Amino acid sequence: MLHQLQQIAFMGFFFLLPGIIGARLAWSKGRNPFLWFLLNTCFPPTLMITIYQGPVRPVEGHYRQCPKCSEYSKWRDSVCRFCQTDLIA
Numbered sequence: 001m002l003h004q005l006q007q008i009a010f011m012g013f014f015f016l017l018p019g020i021i022g023a024r025l026a027w028s029k030g031r032n033p034f035l036w037f038l039l040n041t042c043f044p045p046t047l048m049i050t051i052y053q054g055p056v057r058p059v060e061g062h063y064r065q066c067p068k069c070s071e072y073s074k075w076r077d078s079v080c081r082f083c084q085t086d087l088i089a
Contacts, residue, residue: 018044025050030057 022040023033031053039046055063055072063072064087066080073080078087 014044015041018047022047022050028059028062029053029055030059030063031055 019037019041023037026036027033036050040050058065058072060075062075064075065072066083066085066087068085069080069083071080071082073082073087079085080087
């Protein structure tokens, strides 16, 4: 019984946890969370890709698009990090 619980804990920690984290990160960057949950669950190293990829669209509370250069900046930034344009709240 203890061996079975250890196997379940191992599967959850090394496969399910990266899937959940990857889905949350993908959602915050405007990507499909279900697809990234499946990718990160089946292939946990893809979590690094999910962490470092940029947003694909503005996401309220996470990322916004600069009106001048169309690059994405974090929501809390008041100035675009690429062209130094003031971002309108």
